[in-house]
Amino acid sequence: MTTKSLQDSLRRMGECFYPARIRVVETAKRLGASDRVDAVAEVAWNKSTFAFAVQTRVQFNPKAIQEAAQQATRLAKQLKANPMIVTPFLSEEQLRFLESQQVSGIDLCGNGVILVPNRLLIYRTGNPNKYPSSSPIRNVYRGASSLVARTFLLRAEYETSQKLLDEIRTRRGDVTLSTISKACSSLEDDLIIERQRKGRTTRLRLLQAEKLLNSLADNYEAPVIRQKFIGKCDLDDQAFEAIARDWSQETQERVVRTGSSSSEHYATMAREPIRCYYCTDATGILKRLGNSARETERFPNFQVLETDDPIVFFDVRDSVDASPLQAFLELNAGDKRERETAEQIRQRLLKDVGIPKRSP
Known part of the structure; x- marks a missing residue:
């Protein structure tokens, strides 16, 4: 064209x-x-x-x-x-x-x-797009490249792309500077961020937090689950999570509550009867739990979902809680009650990030 x-x-x-x-x-x-x-x-x-x-x-x-x-x-x-x-x-x-x-x-x-x-x-209006984007990253709001977009909701301004990369890695994300450059180009095209070039450096600044949050919500996809365990666990949250932390440190595998199960830390809502966790190795963590966990569909209180999706393990809080953004995205994709809870977290996210004043 x-x-x-x-x-x-x-x-x-x-x-x-x-x-x-x-x-x-x-x-x-x-x-x-x-x-x-x-x-x-x-x-x-x-x-x-x-x-x-x-x-x-x-x-x-x-x-x-x-x-x-x-x-x-x-x-x-x-x-x-x-x-x-x-x-x-x-x-x-x-x-x-x-x-x-x-x-x-x-x-x-x-x-x-x-x-x-x-x-x-x-x-x-109403006719479909016959000219799909040829951008090197087709969707910066989904998949691993969405880590870049998500990080702007943690802090609204970064002095350089390297500072943004450092922030992502600090929160256990894994992207390259090349991915950051391509993602930021797309975010700038969408008028969500601006790149202020000064000499050899480029300052990155969030412009529209609400639009960014909406774009992440509109493009959210639940992680692919490779294996699912549902049953009973005799341990309370504190005991299970202590075992999970030790196991994770020894094996380098990862365990985190789902966003929905973490939401009680970010919003007012009734506690779910089933504790639900994402894990990179369900068989491994269940083996560590031994007789404390057993599979059953009769009055279950515990669920483990095995996935290798890096998004769910990004920006984990207090060693085991999903990030407030992950909690928002999962609840926002749920039923009416869950969406109402998601709205509480949305307001918290927008309040926490703020928008810094333009640098002179």
């Missing part, structure tokens, strides 16, 4: 937004010594014709769309025309943003908004 192919697509649109008709009048029109509008187009409707200054964007992430809208608005004023952008795909959220800015936008999937204040409004 290139700027020229977008311009060619615009030429072929014609009556794609019936009852309006679109016609390209000129491409690559220069405005003064340094400015250039990608195309000048006319939209005809009901015996009226409206001029548009069109900016094209191959990338359609939130940052690219915001910058294109701002540029189209500025150039449209010089032409005394209406601003418009053309891009491969526009989500409903992006269309609402463009409408709020009084900027028209058309994509190659059949979505768009064409508006002239007080004169014309055509709005179309």
Whole structure:
């Protein structure tokens, strides 16, 4: 996809937004010594014709769309025309943003908004994206790369990428500087963080904590469970967790409460009757427990879920509790009562992270 192919697509649109008709009048029109509008187009409707200054964007992430809208608005004023952008795909959220800015936008999937204040409004949405992202990390809110996004909810600003990496490793996460660079690029494109370059260093700063939290929630996937044990354990929490800590130190295996079972530390809710733990080796921990644990589905009080998903073991609190973020994500994916509890943790997370003031 290139700027020229977008311009060619615009030429072929014609009556794609019936009852309006679109016609390209000129491409690559220069405005003064340094400015250039990608195309000048006319939209005809009901015996009226409206001029548009069109900016094209191959990338359609939130940052690219915001910058294109701002540029189209500025150039449209010089032409005394209406601003418009053309891009491969526009989500409903992006269309609402463009409408709020009084900027028209058309994509190659059949979505768009064409508006002239007080004169014309055509709005179309719902067509799927035919141009999936070619980003080296397809989803920074899921999988191992989400450790980068999650860490911005622990502290909102990092002086360098190395400082961010150190924070992730301190909380027993494992990523590379290359992954951090790619993930931060995507987060910046989504207008969630900003990267402030100064000399040879780049400061990383969270801009939208709530949007980040929502993105993690929308993309959350439960860990893949390799083995499941459910039964009774004669030990209380303190005794079991002391054994689990010793076993973990000896074997380098990992044990942590599930987010749901950890939630009592972060919100007010009734205690669940079954204690539930993630573990990298269920057979090993059960062998260590010996006769203290036995498998049964009759009035169980204990469950072990074997997984090697690194996300659930990230940022463990008090040696065995899942992080408040993991607790929020698990509860938010649950039933009505669990979602209500998740909302308590959401408010705590947003309050704890804060947003630092912009550095001079």
